[in-house]
Amino acid sequence: GAVVSQHPSWVICKSGTSVKIECRSLDFQATTMFWYRQFPKQSLMLMATSNEGSKATYEQGVEKDKFLINHASLTLSTLTVTSAHPEDSSFYICSAILSRDRGEAFFGQGTRLTVV
Amino acid sequence: DQQVKQNSPSLSVQEGRISILNCDYTNSMFDYFLWYKKYPAEGPTFLISISSIKDKNEDGRFTVFLNKSAKHLSLHIVPSQPGDSAVYFCAARGNAGNMLTFGGGTRLMVKP
Numbered sequence: 001g002a003v004v005s006q007h008p009s010w011v012i013c014k015s016g017t018s019v020k021i022e023c024r025s026l027d028f029q030a031t032t033m034f035w036y037r038q039f040p041k042q043s044l045m046l047m048a049t050s051n052e053g054s055k056a057t058y059e060q061g062v063e064k065d066k067f068l069i070n071h072a073s074l075t076l077s078t079l080t081v082t083s084a085h086p087e088d089s090s091f092y093i094c095s096a097i098l099s100r101d102r103g104e105a106f107f108g109q110g111t112r113l114t115v116v
Numbered sequence: 117d118q119q120v121k122q123n124s125p126s127l128s129v130q131e132g133r134i135s136i137l138n139c140d141y142t143n144s145m146f147d148y149f150l151w152y153k154k155y156p157a158e159g160p161t162f163l164i165s166i167s168s169i170k171d172k173n174e175d176g177r178f179t180v181f182l183n184k185s186a187k188h189l190s191l192h193i194v195p196s197q198p199g200d201s202a203v204y205f206c207a208a209r210g211n212a213g214n215m216l217t218f219g220g221g222t223r224l225m226v227k228p
Contacts, residue, residue, distance in 0.1 A: 004159075006159070019163060024192070027196050034214075034216070036186030042220070042221075043205065043218045043219060043220045043221055044160070044205065045218075046217070049214075049215055076194070077195045081189050091157065093160070093215075095159075104150055104165050105160045105207075105214075105216055106162065107151075107152075107160045107161070107162075108159050109158055109159050110158060110159045110185065111181055112157060
């Protein structure tokens with residue numbers, strides 16, 4: 001299947017700092033990528049849809065200024081958690097789809113963010 | 117309002133037997149359904165999918181059944197293996213856009 005690579009796999013940062021997470025589609029071009037967040041023992045919650053060359057579409061309740069998404073190329077989307085706080089500690093996962101005809105989304109490995 | 121629900125948070129099955137994971141949805145506009153397997157601290161791995169125009173899709177040990185009238189789908193794993201132990205998420209896609217809505221997940225434990 002298609003490969004989506006996410007980096008870093010884990011990061012620890014201090015409160016008030018910003019953290020950037022990268023999501024790359026390695027063997028295909030992804031015009032659309034998705035960012036999810038997972039709290040312990042809970043489901044994956046969609047945060048935003050990242051569209052190449054345009055602004056991301058955020059889900060209700062997700063702060064645009066806090067979670068900055070940039071999709072500058074067909075193979076790279078980034079999520080920047082700005083002014084991180086301990087409550088931002090979570091597992092963040094990106095995904096991309098090959099095409100609408102092939103509906104399965106391929107996921108990155110996830111990033112465990114811990115804000116101390 | 118949860119549009120995709122997995123009502124069983126956990127399931128325990130003996131090795132070699134069948135595992136049946138269930139998923140219910142409320143949005144009749146969903147046109148594509150998927151099952152993912154997830155290990156802790158890893159991204160979900162795609163298992164199998166089914167279009168809303170079908171009622172069954174089979175791939176090796178995995179079969180997904182879709183009952184549109186009941187808005188219900190299920191994943192059958194047979195025979196179950198200890199390596200199948202993981203959290204399984206069902207997901208659904210609307211007929212416009214590509215985002216997926218996930219159920220809460222079911223933790224499957226296959227005992228040797």
